[in-house]
Amino acid sequence: MFGDLRRFDTDWAPGTDWFRRFFDEMWPDPGAADIRSVPRGSFPMINVGRTDDAVRVYVFAPGLTPEALDISLQDNVLTVGGQRSETAAEDEASAQRSHFRRERQQGAFSRSLALPEGLDVERAEARFHNGVCEVVLPKREELKPRRIEIKAS
Structure with missing residues (x-):
């Protein structure tokens, strides 16, 4: 519809x-x-999810290397930034033709998102594989769900 x-x-x-x-x-x-929850053309795209143990942030950055990304966390705000430039082949080809449509943006980028309270940011980890950076932010122990044993009386 x-x-x-x-x-x-x-x-x-x-x-x-x-x-x-x-x-x-x-x-x-x-x-x-x-x-989508962000305007068209926002880069990088980000997914955020949580489990009982941690909050996981997935940053989709195809064509970038881990060195091209800058991830920082301050006051429960995660910021992902960096620089995206054309490859040498794209740069050479661009000089020889005009474009009818160009959807891949170049230049500096930055995205920020607020995270929930109660994360143990000292134990945060980031892994990069196949253009996806996974940031794992564990929850503090006192905020993790606990199972309470029921005793028979």
């Missing part, structure tokens, strides 16, 4: 979907809302 959050899909005129997509691509609405 809803193609996106901006308008209703209309099935009354078959064959006009390409026409709407054509205009959307030619003149995009820069402030358009979509189902």
Whole structure:
């Protein structure tokens, strides 16, 4: 029923979907809302989840190396930043042609997100594998759920 959050899909005129997509691509609405929680083009994309033991943050940074990322934590705010530049092959090819569409952004980037209270930031760890950086922030021991044994009377 809803193609996106901006308008209703209309099935009354078959064959006009390409026409709407054509205009959307030619003149995009820069402030358009979509189902993501961040604006289009935000980099890097981030997933946050929690378990009984920790909060896990997944930073999706394809094409970057661990050295290109800068992750910091201060006052329960996690900041991911860095620099993304063209590869030598892309840079050489870009100089020889004009682009009709360019969706990969270059330059400095930074994303910040607030984390819940009660994390043991001294034991935080980060691992990078295949363009995904996983940041594990363990919960303090006193905040972890405990099982209480029931004794028969």
